[in-house]
Amino acid sequence: xxxxxxxxxxxxxxxxxxxxxxxxxDVTRNLPAVPSLxxxxxxxxxxxxxxxxxxxxxxxxxxxxxxxxxRALARITELLARVRKLAGETAPARVxxxxxxxxxxxxxSSASGFAALALAAVHAYGLTLEPAAVxxxxxxxxxxxxxxxxxxxxxxxxxxxxxxxLAGPEHWPLVMLVAVTVPGPKSIGSTxxxxxxxxxxxxxxxxxxxxxxxxxxxxxxxxTRDLNALGAAMExxxxxxxxxxLGARPAVIYLAPATLAVMAAVTELxxxxxxxxxxxxxxxxxxxxxxPEYAAEVEHTLTSHPAVxxxxxxxxxxxAKVVSEGRA
Ligand code: PMV
Numbered sequence: 001x002x003x004x005x006x007x008x009x010x011x012x013x014x015x016x017x018x019x020x021x022x023x024x025x026d027v028t029r030n031l032p033a034v035p036s037l038x039x040x041x042x043x044x045x046x047x048x049x050x051x052x053x054x055x056x057x058x059x060x061x062x063x064x065x066x067x068x069x070x071r072a073l074a075r076i077t078e079l080l081a082r083v084r085k086l087a088g089e090t091a092p093a094r095v096x097x098x099x100x101x102x103x104x105x106x107x108x109s110s111a112s113g114f115a116a117l118a119l120a121a122v123h124a125y126g127l128t129l130e131p132a133a134v135x136x137x138x139x140x141x142x143x144x145x146x147x148x149x150x151x152x153x154x155x156x157x158x159x160x161x162x163x164x165x166l167a168g169p170e171h172w173p174l175v176m177l178v179a180v181t182v183p184g185p186k187s188i189g190s191t192x193x194x195x196x197x198x199x200x201x202x203x204x205x206x207x208x209x210x211x212x213x214x215x216x217x218x219x220x221x222x223x224t225r226d227l228n229a230l231g232a233a234m235e236x237x238x239x240x241x242x243x244x245x246l247g248a249r250p251a252v253i254y255l256a257p258a259t260l261a262v263m264a265a266v267t268e269l270x271x272x273x274x275x276x277x278x279x280x281x282x283x284x285x286x287x288x289x290x291x292p293e294y295a296a297e298v299e300h301t302l303t304s305h306p307a308v309x310x311x312x313x314x315x316x317x318x319x320a321k322v323v324s325e326g327r328a
Pocket of ligand 1: 017
Protein backbone atom coordinates (compact mmCIF):
# COMPACT_ATOMS: atom_id res chain seq x y z
CA UNK A 1 0.00 0.00 0.00
CA UNK A 2 1.44 3.38 -0.99
CA UNK A 3 0.81 6.58 0.90
CA UNK A 4 0.99 9.47 -1.49
CA UNK A 5 0.41 13.17 -0.87
CA UNK A 6 -1.58 13.81 -4.02
CA UNK A 7 -3.87 16.74 -4.48
CA UNK A 8 -6.34 17.87 -7.12
CA UNK A 9 -8.48 20.91 -7.70
CA UNK A 10 -11.70 20.56 -9.69
CA UNK A 11 -14.41 22.84 -11.03
CA UNK A 12 -17.93 21.42 -11.44
CA UNK A 13 -21.24 23.07 -12.23
CA UNK A 14 -24.70 22.68 -10.76
CA UNK A 15 -27.40 21.09 -12.87
CA UNK A 16 -31.15 21.53 -12.92
CA UNK A 17 -33.37 18.61 -13.92
CA UNK A 18 -35.69 19.37 -16.84
CA UNK A 19 -37.29 15.94 -16.28
CA UNK A 20 -37.09 15.22 -12.54
CA UNK A 21 -35.75 12.40 -10.43
CA UNK A 22 -37.74 11.82 -7.23
CA UNK A 23 -37.63 8.46 -5.45
CA UNK A 24 -35.13 5.62 -5.20
CA UNK A 25 -35.35 2.09 -6.60
CA ASP A 26 -32.60 1.00 -4.20
CA VAL A 27 -32.09 3.10 -1.09
CA THR A 28 -28.85 1.43 0.03
CA ARG A 29 -27.15 1.84 -3.34
CA ASN A 30 -28.88 5.18 -3.98
CA LEU A 31 -30.27 4.24 -7.39
CA PRO A 32 -33.00 6.46 -8.89
CA ALA A 33 -36.50 5.05 -9.42
CA VAL A 34 -37.20 7.17 -12.52
CA PRO A 35 -35.10 8.49 -15.41
CA SER A 36 -34.10 12.16 -15.33
CA LEU A 37 -32.69 14.68 -17.80
CA UNK A 38 -30.78 17.76 -16.73
CA UNK A 39 -29.04 20.86 -17.98
CA UNK A 40 -25.63 21.67 -16.50
CA UNK A 41 -25.46 25.38 -15.71
CA UNK A 42 -22.44 27.47 -16.56
CA UNK A 43 -23.31 30.17 -14.01
CA UNK A 44 -23.25 27.97 -10.90
CA UNK A 45 -19.71 26.77 -10.13
CA UNK A 46 -18.24 24.77 -7.26
CA UNK A 47 -14.46 24.65 -6.79
CA UNK A 48 -13.17 21.74 -4.70
CA UNK A 49 -9.63 20.88 -3.61
CA UNK A 50 -8.75 17.45 -2.18
CA UNK A 51 -5.32 17.06 -0.56
CA UNK A 52 -4.19 13.73 0.85
CA UNK A 53 -2.64 14.29 4.28
CA UNK A 54 -1.15 11.22 6.04
CA UNK A 55 -0.62 13.30 9.22
CA UNK A 56 -4.38 13.58 9.76
CA UNK A 57 -6.23 11.02 11.87
CA UNK A 58 -9.42 11.47 9.81
CA UNK A 59 -10.80 13.47 6.88
CA UNK A 60 -11.49 17.17 7.34
CA UNK A 61 -13.68 19.42 5.20
CA UNK A 62 -14.10 23.18 4.99
CA UNK A 63 -17.14 24.29 2.98
CA UNK A 64 -17.41 27.97 2.08
CA UNK A 65 -14.89 28.77 4.81
CA UNK A 66 -16.60 26.85 7.64
CA UNK A 67 -15.36 23.54 9.12
CA UNK A 68 -17.85 20.75 8.46
CA UNK A 69 -18.97 18.22 11.09
CA UNK A 70 -21.72 15.66 11.64
CA ARG A 71 -23.74 14.19 8.77
CA ALA A 72 -22.28 16.60 6.17
CA LEU A 73 -18.73 15.45 7.00
CA ALA A 74 -19.83 11.80 7.15
CA ARG A 75 -21.21 12.01 3.58
CA ILE A 76 -17.87 13.41 2.38
CA THR A 77 -15.91 10.70 4.23
CA GLU A 78 -18.15 7.99 2.73
CA LEU A 79 -17.26 9.15 -0.79
CA LEU A 80 -13.55 9.46 0.04
CA ALA A 81 -13.62 5.96 1.58
CA ARG A 82 -15.02 4.49 -1.64
CA VAL A 83 -12.24 6.17 -3.64
CA ARG A 84 -9.55 5.01 -1.15
CA LYS A 85 -10.83 1.45 -1.45
CA LEU A 86 -10.51 1.56 -5.24
CA ALA A 87 -7.03 3.11 -4.98
CA GLY A 88 -5.81 0.80 -2.19
CA GLU A 89 -4.98 3.84 -0.07
CA THR A 90 -5.64 4.60 3.59
CA ALA A 91 -4.40 8.16 4.22
CA PRO A 92 -7.12 10.73 5.05
CA ALA A 93 -7.68 13.89 3.05
CA ARG A 94 -8.36 17.56 3.52
CA VAL A 95 -11.29 18.86 1.48
CA UNK A 96 -11.85 22.54 0.77
CA UNK A 97 -14.83 23.53 -1.30
CA UNK A 98 -16.52 26.76 -2.22
CA UNK A 99 -19.65 27.52 -4.17
CA UNK A 100 -19.49 30.50 -6.47
CA UNK A 101 -23.20 31.05 -6.07
CA UNK A 102 -25.25 32.00 -3.03
CA UNK A 103 -25.62 28.85 -0.89
CA UNK A 104 -27.47 31.01 1.61
CA UNK A 105 -30.09 31.34 -1.12
CA UNK A 106 -30.78 27.62 -0.63
CA UNK A 107 -29.89 26.57 -4.15
CA UNK A 108 -28.95 22.90 -4.31
CA SER A 109 -25.18 22.68 -4.15
CA SER A 110 -24.98 18.93 -3.52
CA ALA A 111 -24.95 18.13 -7.26
CA SER A 112 -21.93 20.25 -8.16
CA GLY A 113 -20.37 19.58 -4.75
CA PHE A 114 -20.35 15.77 -4.94
CA ALA A 115 -19.42 15.76 -8.64
CA ALA A 116 -16.44 18.01 -7.87
CA LEU A 117 -15.51 15.94 -4.81
CA ALA A 118 -15.65 12.63 -6.72
CA LEU A 119 -13.45 13.89 -9.56
CA ALA A 120 -10.98 15.64 -7.22
CA ALA A 121 -10.70 12.58 -4.95
CA VAL A 122 -10.14 10.24 -7.91
CA HIS A 123 -7.26 12.40 -9.12
CA ALA A 124 -5.79 13.11 -5.67
CA TYR A 125 -5.63 9.36 -4.92
CA GLY A 126 -3.98 8.74 -8.28
CA LEU A 127 -6.76 6.80 -10.00
CA THR A 128 -7.50 6.95 -13.72
CA LEU A 129 -11.22 6.40 -14.25
CA GLU A 130 -13.64 6.93 -17.11
CA PRO A 131 -16.14 9.80 -16.61
CA ALA A 132 -18.92 7.20 -16.16
CA ALA A 133 -17.06 5.67 -13.20
CA VAL A 134 -16.60 9.14 -11.66
CA UNK A 135 -20.32 9.75 -12.23
CA UNK A 136 -21.14 6.46 -10.44
CA UNK A 137 -19.05 7.52 -7.44
CA UNK A 138 -20.86 10.88 -7.31
CA UNK A 139 -24.25 9.15 -7.74
CA UNK A 140 -23.73 6.99 -4.68
CA UNK A 141 -23.58 10.22 -2.61
CA UNK A 142 -26.27 12.23 -4.43
CA UNK A 143 -28.03 10.94 -7.53
CA UNK A 144 -28.32 14.39 -9.08
CA UNK A 145 -24.51 14.77 -8.67
CA UNK A 146 -24.00 11.96 -11.19
CA UNK A 147 -25.30 14.37 -13.85
CA UNK A 148 -22.92 17.25 -12.95
CA UNK A 149 -19.92 15.20 -14.11
CA UNK A 150 -21.05 15.99 -17.66
CA UNK A 151 -21.73 19.30 -19.37
CA UNK A 152 -24.76 20.30 -21.42
CA UNK A 153 -27.78 17.98 -21.51
CA UNK A 154 -27.38 14.84 -19.41
CA UNK A 155 -29.49 11.77 -18.64
CA UNK A 156 -29.60 9.44 -15.66
CA UNK A 157 -31.65 6.31 -16.33
CA UNK A 158 -33.97 4.55 -13.87
CA UNK A 159 -31.79 2.28 -11.76
CA UNK A 160 -28.67 3.57 -13.53
CA UNK A 161 -25.25 3.50 -11.89
CA UNK A 162 -24.02 6.53 -13.83
CA UNK A 163 -25.27 9.48 -15.86
CA UNK A 164 -24.59 9.80 -19.60
CA UNK A 165 -24.15 12.87 -21.82
CA LEU A 166 -27.06 13.41 -24.24
CA ALA A 167 -25.82 16.55 -26.04
CA GLY A 168 -23.00 18.98 -25.32
CA PRO A 169 -23.49 22.58 -24.13
CA GLU A 170 -23.10 23.88 -27.71
CA HIS A 171 -26.07 21.76 -28.92
CA TRP A 172 -28.67 24.34 -27.88
CA PRO A 173 -27.79 27.73 -26.33
CA LEU A 174 -30.78 27.95 -23.98
CA VAL A 175 -30.84 30.40 -21.09
CA MET A 176 -31.93 29.40 -17.61
CA LEU A 177 -32.76 32.22 -15.22
CA VAL A 178 -32.63 31.17 -11.59
CA ALA A 179 -35.10 33.34 -9.67
CA VAL A 180 -34.19 33.26 -6.00
CA THR A 181 -37.40 33.80 -4.09
CA VAL A 182 -37.77 35.47 -0.72
CA PRO A 183 -36.63 33.06 2.03
CA GLY A 184 -39.13 30.71 3.64
CA PRO A 185 -38.78 28.19 6.48
CA LYS A 186 -36.03 25.57 6.19
CA SER A 187 -37.42 22.51 4.47
CA ILE A 188 -36.81 18.75 4.61
CA GLY A 189 -33.77 17.31 2.75
CA SER A 190 -34.36 15.59 -0.59
CA THR A 191 -33.56 12.04 0.56
CA UNK A 192 -35.94 12.26 3.53
CA UNK A 193 -38.54 13.98 1.34
CA UNK A 194 -38.35 11.18 -1.25
CA UNK A 195 -38.54 8.38 1.29
CA UNK A 196 -41.46 9.98 3.05
CA UNK A 197 -43.28 10.54 -0.28
CA UNK A 198 -42.67 6.92 -1.34
CA UNK A 199 -43.90 5.60 2.01
CA UNK A 200 -47.03 7.70 2.48
CA UNK A 201 -48.25 9.36 -0.74
CA UNK A 202 -50.97 7.62 -2.77
CA UNK A 203 -49.75 9.73 -5.71
CA UNK A 204 -46.20 8.33 -5.63
CA UNK A 205 -47.23 5.36 -7.78
CA UNK A 206 -48.81 7.72 -10.34
CA UNK A 207 -45.55 9.71 -10.40
CA UNK A 208 -43.53 6.53 -11.05
CA UNK A 209 -45.85 5.66 -13.92
CA UNK A 210 -45.84 9.13 -15.53
CA UNK A 211 -42.17 10.10 -15.14
CA UNK A 212 -40.65 7.85 -17.87
CA UNK A 213 -43.01 9.25 -20.52
CA UNK A 214 -42.18 12.84 -19.56
CA UNK A 215 -38.48 11.97 -19.62
CA UNK A 216 -38.85 10.53 -23.15
CA UNK A 217 -40.74 13.63 -24.32
CA UNK A 218 -38.09 15.93 -22.82
CA UNK A 219 -35.29 13.90 -24.40
CA UNK A 220 -36.91 14.05 -27.84
CA UNK A 221 -37.53 17.79 -27.45
CA UNK A 222 -33.88 18.41 -26.54
CA UNK A 223 -32.62 16.40 -29.50
CA THR A 224 -34.97 18.25 -31.90
CA ARG A 225 -34.47 21.65 -30.15
CA ASP A 226 -38.22 22.09 -29.63
CA LEU A 227 -38.60 24.51 -26.70
CA ASN A 228 -42.41 24.38 -26.58
CA ALA A 229 -42.36 20.60 -26.29
CA LEU A 230 -39.50 20.70 -23.78
CA GLY A 231 -41.25 23.38 -21.72
CA ALA A 232 -44.52 21.40 -21.61
CA ALA A 233 -42.76 18.20 -20.47
CA MET A 234 -40.59 20.14 -18.02
CA GLU A 235 -43.49 21.91 -16.33
CA UNK A 236 -45.53 18.73 -16.08
CA UNK A 237 -42.55 16.86 -14.63
CA UNK A 238 -42.02 19.38 -11.82
CA UNK A 239 -45.75 19.70 -11.12
CA UNK A 240 -46.29 15.92 -10.93
CA UNK A 241 -43.21 15.56 -8.70
CA UNK A 242 -44.55 18.22 -6.33
CA UNK A 243 -48.06 16.71 -6.53
CA UNK A 244 -46.65 13.39 -5.29
CA UNK A 245 -45.10 15.24 -2.32
CA LEU A 246 -48.32 17.12 -1.58
CA GLY A 247 -50.06 13.75 -1.28
CA ALA A 248 -47.67 12.57 1.46
CA ARG A 249 -48.77 12.43 5.11
CA PRO A 250 -47.82 14.95 6.40
CA ALA A 251 -47.34 16.78 3.10
CA VAL A 252 -43.86 17.72 1.85
CA ILE A 253 -44.29 21.32 0.71
CA TYR A 254 -41.37 23.11 -0.94
CA LEU A 255 -43.50 25.54 -2.94
CA ALA A 256 -43.89 28.86 -1.14
CA PRO A 257 -46.36 31.68 -1.87
CA ALA A 258 -43.49 33.43 -3.68
CA THR A 259 -42.99 30.32 -5.85
CA LEU A 260 -46.62 30.34 -6.99
CA ALA A 261 -46.47 34.07 -7.71
CA VAL A 262 -43.41 33.63 -9.95
CA MET A 263 -44.97 30.63 -11.70
CA ALA A 264 -47.99 32.84 -12.51
CA ALA A 265 -45.70 35.56 -13.88
CA VAL A 266 -44.01 33.01 -16.18
CA THR A 267 -47.38 31.73 -17.42
CA GLU A 268 -48.41 35.33 -18.10
CA LEU A 269 -45.20 35.94 -20.10
CA UNK A 270 -46.12 32.94 -22.22
CA UNK A 271 -49.61 34.26 -22.81
CA UNK A 272 -47.90 37.35 -24.27
CA UNK A 273 -45.96 35.14 -26.69
CA UNK A 274 -42.68 34.88 -24.75
CA UNK A 275 -41.43 31.26 -24.66
CA UNK A 276 -40.62 30.86 -20.95
CA UNK A 277 -41.14 27.77 -18.77
CA UNK A 278 -40.64 27.09 -15.06
CA UNK A 279 -39.26 24.26 -12.95
CA UNK A 280 -38.81 23.90 -9.19
CA UNK A 281 -36.79 21.44 -7.12
CA UNK A 282 -36.64 20.66 -3.40
CA UNK A 283 -36.93 24.36 -2.53
CA UNK A 284 -38.99 27.48 -3.29
CA UNK A 285 -36.83 28.95 -6.08
CA UNK A 286 -38.05 29.05 -9.67
CA UNK A 287 -35.79 28.25 -12.62
CA UNK A 288 -37.04 29.68 -15.89
CA UNK A 289 -35.99 28.31 -19.26
CA UNK A 290 -36.06 30.50 -22.36
CA UNK A 291 -34.27 31.31 -25.61
CA PRO A 292 -31.37 33.81 -25.72
CA GLU A 293 -33.38 36.40 -27.68
CA TYR A 294 -36.05 36.50 -24.94
CA ALA A 295 -33.66 36.30 -21.96
CA ALA A 296 -33.52 40.08 -21.30
CA GLU A 297 -37.31 40.40 -21.21
CA VAL A 298 -37.76 37.35 -18.96
CA GLU A 299 -34.94 38.53 -16.70
CA HIS A 300 -36.54 41.97 -16.40
CA THR A 301 -39.91 40.44 -15.46
CA LEU A 302 -38.28 38.26 -12.78
CA THR A 303 -35.99 40.97 -11.37
CA SER A 304 -38.84 43.44 -10.98
CA HIS A 305 -41.13 40.85 -9.32
CA PRO A 306 -41.67 41.55 -5.58
CA ALA A 307 -41.36 37.83 -4.72
CA VAL A 308 -37.88 37.59 -6.27
CA UNK A 309 -34.76 38.65 -4.32
CA UNK A 310 -32.25 37.99 -7.11
CA UNK A 311 -31.82 36.42 -10.54
CA UNK A 312 -28.84 34.38 -11.74
CA UNK A 313 -28.52 34.07 -15.51
CA UNK A 314 -27.09 30.72 -16.66
CA UNK A 315 -26.22 29.14 -19.98
CA UNK A 316 -25.33 25.48 -20.69
CA UNK A 317 -22.15 24.66 -18.79
CA UNK A 318 -19.21 22.30 -19.42
CA UNK A 319 -18.03 18.94 -18.00
CA ALA A 320 -16.52 18.86 -14.50
CA LYS A 321 -12.81 19.49 -14.97
CA VAL A 322 -9.51 19.07 -13.12
CA VAL A 323 -7.86 22.51 -13.05
CA SER A 324 -4.67 21.48 -11.22
CA GLU A 325 -3.16 18.43 -9.61
CA GLY A 326 0.05 17.57 -7.82
CA ARG A 327 1.96 14.80 -6.12
CA ALA A 328 4.31 15.66 -3.24
O1 PMV B 1 -29.79 13.96 -5.72
P1 PMV B 1 -30.55 14.74 -4.71
O2 PMV B 1 -30.72 14.03 -3.42
O3 PMV B 1 -30.00 16.12 -4.54
O4 PMV B 1 -32.07 14.92 -5.24
C1 PMV B 1 -32.42 15.78 -6.27
C2 PMV B 1 -33.88 15.87 -6.43
C3 PMV B 1 -34.38 17.00 -7.31
O5 PMV B 1 -33.48 18.08 -7.35
C4 PMV B 1 -35.68 17.52 -6.68
C5 PMV B 1 -34.71 16.53 -8.73
C6 PMV B 1 -33.53 16.30 -9.64
O6 PMV B 1 -33.69 15.43 -10.53
O7 PMV B 1 -32.50 16.97 -9.50
